[in-house]
Amino acid sequence: MPLPPEHTPTDVRMRGFTNRATVEATLAWIDSATPVFEHLDTEVIRASNAANRILAEEVTSCVDVPSFARSMMDGFALRSEETYGASPYNRLPFKVIGTCLPGVPYSGLIEPGQAVRIMTGAPLPAGADAVLPVENTELDGETMLSLGEVSSGKHVGTIGEDIRNGDVVLHKGRQLRPQDIGVISSIGVGHLSVIRRPRVRILITGNELLPSGTVPRGYQIADANGPMLAALTERDGGDVIFPGIVRDEPDSIRQALLEPADIILVSGGSSVGQEDFAPKLLAELGEVAIHGIAMRPSSPTGMGRLQGRLVFLLPGNPVSCLCAYDFFAGRAIRAMGGRSRDWPYRRVVVRLARKLVSTVGRVDYARVQVHGNEAIPMAIGGASILSSTTRSDGFVIVPSDSEGFPEGTEVEVFLY
Amino acid sequence: MPLPPEHTPTDVRMRGFTNRATVEATLAWIDSATPVFEHLDTEVIRASNAANRILAEEVTSCVDVPSFARSMMDGFALRSEETYGASPYNRLPFKVIGTCLPGVPYSGLIEPGQAVRIMTGAPLPAGADAVLPVENTELDGETMLSLGEVSSGKHVGTIGEDIRNGDVVLHKGRQLRPQDIGVISSIGVGHLSVIRRPRVRILITGNELLPSGTVPRGYQIADANGPMLAALTERDGGDVIFPGIVRDEPDSIRQALLEPADIILVSGGSSVGQEDFAPKLLAELGEVAIHGIAMRPSSPTGMGRLQGRLVFLLPGNPVSCLCAYDFFAGRAIRAMGGRSRDWPYRRVVVRLARKLVSTVGRVDYARVQVHGNEAIPMAIGGASILSSTTRSDGFVIVPSDSEGFPEGTEVEVFLY
Known part of the structure; x- marks a missing residue:
């Protein structure tokens, strides 16, 4: 028998989110709440292991x-002055008195009428002020004939032309490239102070979960999120702490939340259902800043x-x-570690092969396949x-003020 | 006293390259000479360590x-049939006989007039064929009132809807993404067969060189190329073997060339001067396919x-x-290891703030700084x-049929 509408309240333990934050507001909160990398400790490591790490102090030569x-x-x-007037029709002779190789200088002084054979990178002998390229010479026994002129300083690399004593070679906060490692090596720096990687604790809960690598059985499923989050965190420069699945009960989750970490990624039990302990514990022990975001999928995402x-x-x-990792957690991990906040995905601009439908008021993360110059939206709604x-090549973002894009629209795809 | 031109031959031991290969022909040679990844052995590793590795066999669920x-x-x-006719003005009552959580099924059978409270991810109890979302219900003690209808199968994920038993989940040759690791975990696969990384031996020679991390002194310089090539190789998926600087004499270089490796990167003594032993040894022990390339810098590059x-x-x-690494060696390392041949650099299209001058007949690798939407060519000729x-943000390629680009041209920059 039906009852009047005002009679029975919705079960609050199972209600949905009443107030969803916008993606924009969420990103702004993350950027304000993420400590900049200078707050992390530093560590000293060998320069040869420092590629991709973030410099903690400037490097001065x-x-x-x-x-x-x-x-x-x-x-x-x-x-050089002795070559003046030389040409193929006026060959000027020089006596070759020695050879000068990289690391093996010529020890004598070059006197008028003399020359020393020299290789690229070899130190210029005393008395000389230029190098006449071999292409402009001919040899006759121990006599070199100059077929052209050189001016003073020509083909000579000067002291400090690459780096000067006292130059700041690389600045604090720099993410080190392979060639930076080369430069650092060339100035004799063997060790560097770099920012410690942010420690990212992965907290997976769910009594239905078996550890990854276990064949699912009965009503249990194997954990997919833990290893995926570990690989994503690793990619973004985080130091992964993933001790395994945590029992889905308040005491275990509380204890895990209080273990050492810079960032904690909780997966499972993080929505608003009666078995969702993490948000309550976060509110009790700290602050829930955002819970529920106007996007699809990932609307139950929260943070604090x-x-x-x-x-x-x-x-x-x-x-x-x-x-949710791509939009929010990865951004914080990258920023805290001193990396660019931007997605580490390559972008291509292609045309939509079919229309892509969205809803005004939420941001959509739409998986697509890319074939040649076309993006094909994948007809899959389920977040599960x-x-x-794995079948898609990347994703397209549909902003919250859009109902989607018609077929043929040029869209930017972020490639996985 | 000048001598007639026909009298004296150029010193052949110091001549330049007589016949430069085009960049195109060089890339074609690399692609034909690089064994495809199937030729490498495989190794079995834990799935959780397999991100970025290349699958050696298909993964079947x-x-x-x-x-x-x-x-x-x-x-x-x-x-579901019992909800037919339900609406906010025709609330239909169900007796709530239990709860069903993820991993904790309801063991009984749902009889007519009954319902079981169920959470996302929980197994559907026997007797039920649909889930009525909590938003469409109200609770009155142990009675749930349906405010709407659901059709059979609604809000129920079916067996195998993500992956079916027997499905090929990932194909041979795939470079594994974080989400692939998640999928692999979800089907209970704990170990994977992946392609062994190509072993890349770095062979640095030069009697003027000190090991990286040593402060340069006298006429010696610290090795920059070894650590830089190691970081580049690592980035491109190679397994680096870099035992240190090799003495610049034929026997030491010969011995190093014959040590185990899939790819050898020789730096130093690789041009055509009298002290350049590596090309002669490569010709003696194997084959020099290309030596001298129409490009700047890197024209003395060779391979075989x-x-x-x-x-x-x-x-x-x-x-x-x-x-030369970017153009040639990196391509071979990536391809041999099963990765994309493409440069692993992000690309941006920006306008040239100044003209970029090149010479017809050679490819130029021009370093630029990027400020906003502008690329500023760096006024540096020296390859040393x-x-x-480190001061530039990336590079622009000027093709060999171009004299360069005028100011304002849109160019593609490959960002370091």
Whole structure:
């Protein structure tokens, strides 16, 4: 028998989100709440292991590179003024009195009428002020014939032309490239102070979960989110702490939330149902800043702070978990570690092969396949279909003020 | 006293390259000479360590995911036909006989007039064929009132809807993404067969060189290329073997060339001067396919094969070495390891703030700084100025049929 509408309240333990934050507001909160990398400790590591790490202090050279004048060509070191007037029709002779190789200087002084055979990179001998390239010479026994002129300083690399003693070679906060490692090596720096990687604790809960690598059985499923989040965190420069699945009960989750970490990624039990302990514990021990976001998937995502840690409440559904990581947690991990906030995905601009439908008022993370110059939206709504992200090549973002894009629209795809 | 032109031959030991290969022809040679990844051995590793590795065999699921019908919403499991006619003005009552959580099924059978409270991800109880979302219900004690209808199968995830038993989940040759690791975990696969990384031996020679991390002194310089090539190789998926600087004499270099490796990167002594032993040894022990390329910098680059190894002769000048790695060696390492041949650099299209001058007949690798929407060519000619690559943000390629680009041209920049 039906009852009047005003009679029975909705079960609050199972209600949905009443007030969803916009994606924009959420990103603004993350950017304001994420401590900049200077807040992390530093560690000293070997320069040869420092690629991709973030410099904690500027690197200043205490040497000139090169530290001696060197030849930039294979040829002959000589006194440039003595080549004046030389041409193929007026060959001027020089006596070749020695050879000068990289690391093996010529020890004597070049006198008028003399030249020293010199290789690229070799130190310029005393008395010489230029290198005549081998192409402009001919040899006759121990006599070199100059077929052209050189001016003073020509083909000579000067002291400090690459780096000067006292130059700041690289600045604090720099993410080190392979060539930076080369430069650091060239000035004799063997160790560097870099920012410690942010410690990212992965807290997976769910009594239905078996550890990854276990064949699912009965009503249990194997954990997909833990290993996925570990790989994502690793990619974004985080130091992964993933001790395994945590029992889905308040005491275990509380204890895990209080373990050492800079950022905690909680997956499972993070929505608003009666078995969702993480948001309540975060509110009790710290602050829930955002819970519920106007986007699809990942709308149950939440985040907050707990005694100096950033905590992300990620949905248990694997696609939602990936999307929420991409949008929110990854940004914080990259920023805290001193990396660019931007997505580490390559972008291509292609045309939509079919229309892409969305709803005004929420941001959509739409998986697509890319074939040639076309993006094909994947017809999968379910946030639980993780295999949709392995079959897709990337994603398109539909902003919240859009109902989607018609077929043929040029869209930017972020490639996985 | 000048001598007649026909009298004296050029010193052949110091002549330049007589016949430069085009960049195109060089890339074609690399692609034909690089064994495809199937030629490498495989190794079995833990799935959780497999991100970015290349699958050596297809991964087939031996389970359905999910392996049971599950709820896709928080709500009530019931017999859908019993909701027919329900609306906010015609509330139909159901007796709530239990609760069903993820991993904790309801063991009884749902009879007519009954419902079971169910959470997202929980197994659907026997007797039920649909889930009525909590938003469409009200509770009155142990009675749930349906405010709407659901059709059979609604909000129920079916067995195998993500992955079916027997499905090929990932194909051979796939470079594994974080979400792939998630999918692999969800089907209970704990270990994977992946392609062994190509072993890349870095062979640095030069009697003027000190090991990286040593402060340069006298006429010696610290090795920049070894650590830079190691970081580049690592980035591109190679397994770095870099035992340190090799003595610049034929016997030491010969021995190093014959050590185990898939690819050898030689830097130093790889041009055509009298002290350049590597090309002669490569010709003696194997085959020099290309030596001298129409490009700037890096024109002295060479390459060939030696008893199953690919050997790259890279210039000793650090910028040339980086450029030759980017153009040639990196391509081979990525391809041999099963990765994309493409540069792993993000691209942006920006306008040239100044003209960029090149010469017809050679490809130019021009370093630029990027400020906003502008690229500023760096006014540095010297291939020895490695710090130019740390001050630049990326590079622009000027093709060999171009004299360069005028100011304002839109160019594609590959960002370091």
